[in-house]
Amino acid sequence: MKRPISGLCVITDTAIQQRFSHVQLAELSMQGGADIVQLRDKTLSTKELFASAVGIRALSLAYGKVFIVNDRADIALASNADGVHLGQTDLPIAAARKILGNDKLIGATASTIDDALKAEQDGADYIGFGHIFSTSSKEKLTPPTGVAMLRDVLQAVKIPVMAIGGINQKNIESVWQTGVQSVAVISAVASAETPKAATAQLKKILTPL
């Protein structure tokens, strides 16, 4: 059964910090109240990534949270994650759908309204839209979209949207006020002194409007 995409998504990152493993970050986030955890690592071997995914999957079932794997539909399939998130250079949506079937979530990254409409048309279950603000976590080829364009995307597509990119304690409220279904953070949790407390603080802001 497809899980709904809503609320706070924490993306695990072990490149910007080395204090916590993916599994540790995932558990701290879930304890802090994250609704969705996304495993993202572009450098690990398949074996290591699979091991992390299996660990997070067990936690996500125990805590009742949604678990998404970035990029790798095979890791999502093998770990029985709730879905996969595909960037612009990952597998096409249709290819991932063929593998995962209709019961799994497929998210797609978009940084323009056209991208978002295309992803919706291609069968994505949700759009990861951004980056909303400037961010240091990835080399970006496009300027930040800002909150205004996020509003336009929310008008343009019918599927849920997850806002991503440079979102932190200070600006998350302005993003949430657009009515976006979900907000994703990376360094706001991963680089926080206490990731669990940071997640809880962010989550508190995302109370239903």
Next chain:
Amino acid sequence: MTLSENQHKFSRLFLITDQALSNRPLLDVVSDACRAGVSLVQLREKTLDGKSLYALASALRGITLMHGARLFINDRLDVALAVNADGVVLPETSFPVQVVKHINPMLLVGRSVHDLDGAIDAQRCGADFLIVGHIFKTASKPKQPPRGLHLLKDISTHIHIPIFAVGGITPANARQCVQNGAFGVAAISSLMQSADISETVRAFQDAIAFVNTA
């Protein structure tokens, strides 16, 4: 070659891709190789992103089907499933064999191994074949010393699934690999860099045919 070996589900020459080594478009190289009689192709392009790998795999699926050749994808199970490849080749840093067999029992699974323990483990876990290496000195693994022919001999005495020797394999040394227990050979640069691929394939086939392995 005995009748039972003729009927075996694998042929003896495996082509492994490496775009970086080739002066020609990969699709042309694979096309020519299949036309010359190669019927096992492994797509192994470690630096490509998912989108590019999928595009290449789709094109290779078309070519291999047209020639009745089998297509294997290195490591990326999702790409293999998405293009209906015949199987995957899993390095020891990839998925456990059982995980892939559980997801799709029809998918052929090859395991790349470097020692006897790895080979025994792979066979126990249900691998359909092994790629063993690297046997000879090769530019693709400049830092590690070659394992030598005795590794093939060691492994083949303990293993009943087909073993393909890999690493520095040429038509000149392929026969030794088979004489030392390999079922077949896997070639990367010998085929990727061949000026006349049908000639190279023929040389390989001559070298590994009619070897007395008893």
